[in-house]
Amino acid sequence: MSLRTRAAMAALSTAVLTLSVTACGGGSGTGSGSSLSPSVASSVSFAAGSTMARLSGAKKMTVGTKFDQPGFGLQGLDGKPAGFDVEMAKIIAGKLGIQPDGITFKETPSKVREEVIERGEVDLVIATYTINDKRKARVSFAGPYYVAGQQVMVKKEDSAITGPESLKTNASAKVCSVTGSTPAETIKTYLANPAQLVTFDVYSKCADALRTGQVQAMTTDNVILLGLISKSQGSFKLVGEKFTQEPYGVGIRKGDTSFCEFINTSLKEAADSGAYEKAWTSTAGGVEGAEKAQLPPAGTCS
Numbered sequence: 382m383s384l385r386t387r388a389a390m391a392a393l394s395t396a397v398l399t400l401s402v403t404a405c406g407g408g409s410g411t412g413s414g415s416s417l418s419p420s421v422a423s424s425v426s427f428a429a430g431s432t433m434a435r436l437s438g439a440k441k442m443t444v445g446t447k448f449d450q451p452g453f454g455l456q457g458l459d460g461k462p463a464g465f466d467v468e469m470a471k472i473i474a475g476k477l478g479i480q481p482d483g484i485t486f487k488e489t490p491s492k493v494r495e496e497v498i499e500r501g502e503v504d505l506v507i508a509t510y511t512i513n514d515k516r517k518a519r520v521s522f523a524g525p526y527y528v529a530g531q532q533v534m535v536k537k538e539d540s541a542i543t544g545p546e547s548l549k550t551n552a553s554a555k556v557c558s559v560t561g562s563t564p565a566e567t568i569k570t571y572l573a574n575p576a577q578l579v580t581f582d583v584y585s586k587c588a589d590a591l592r593t594g595q596v597q598a599m600t601t602d603n604v605i606l607l608g609l610i611s612k613s614q615g616s617f618k619l620v621g622e623k624f625t626q627e628p629y630g631v632g633i634r635k636g637d638t639s640f641c642e643f644i645n646t647s648l649k650e651a652a653d654s655g656a657y658e659k660a661w662t663s664t665a666g667g668v669e670g671a672e673k674a675q676l677p678p679a680g681t682c683s
């Protein structure tokens with residue numbers, strides 16, 4: 382057998398394997414996400430005056446999420462977002478007796494997350510939202526429900542940028558991230574000059590800028606980048622290791638401790654029932670290179 386035939390056969394068997402693994406996953410992943418149907422509690426009762434009582438009484442809630450992040454929150458042709466963050470919202474809604482249809486998803490770019498919570502425009506934000514002290518001064522967080530890590534992505538053929546450190550030595554290279562995100566802040570310490578950082582409001586614009594060569598790298602959480610790679614038809618790759626810890630929390634109104642505790646209990650129950658794992662494997666966890674997810678221990682509600 383010629384080398385070329387052997388390579389072609391190997392590629393074919395990989396393709397078949399990928400296909401069957403995808404099929405076993407059973408989820409529509411980046412589709413509408415409607416194949417996942419988290420259970421909805423039929424009889425619920427909550428302390429009068431609590432956020433839980435208000436939401437479950439209204440049978441609806443508003444969730445701020447991303448609309449352009451494959452695997453976490455990606456708007457489908459039906460207008461609705463699908464992904465792991467969306468599934469977390471459905472799990473919490475279900476525990477409140479709210480059907481998935483009762484959730485209104487509102488696109489919430491990184492920069493406006495605190496603001497929309499403070500203004501009461503959303504009941505919660507589930508949007509690849511890192512828990513940190515600066516944000517805790519304005520909002521409270523339930524969770525974490527996942528821990529990601531910042532990484533760098535470049536074009537497949539790039540061999541000059543091999544990780545965050547090489548941005549200093551390639552001082553003419555530009556790196557894109559998103560305004561109001563933790564990666565946009567962290568990457569500054571790796572740059573030779575501040576002009577190397579280009580920011581947009583959403584990650585899809587960074588991916589476009591990388592594709593068209595306006596920037597040479599893009600940085601944010603590994604799992605967001607993996608989602609973009611899965612949609613890039615082989616044009617992007619990760620370089621270097623993860624260099625931060627990004628624990629994803631559910632952002633809620635500051636000081637709503639009982640709602641925070643309710644969300645943590647809901648997440649724990651979802652982990653125990655397998656709903657959490659199912660949500661992961663059929664969304665962000667279904668892409669190549671994704672790690673297995675395990676619900677991290679809950680933080681303190683304050």
Ligand code: GLU
Pocket residue numbers: 491508509510511559561562563564601602605627
């Ligand atoms: N997890 C990081 C953050 O909350 C980056 C992802 C994002 O911007 O949503 O800032």
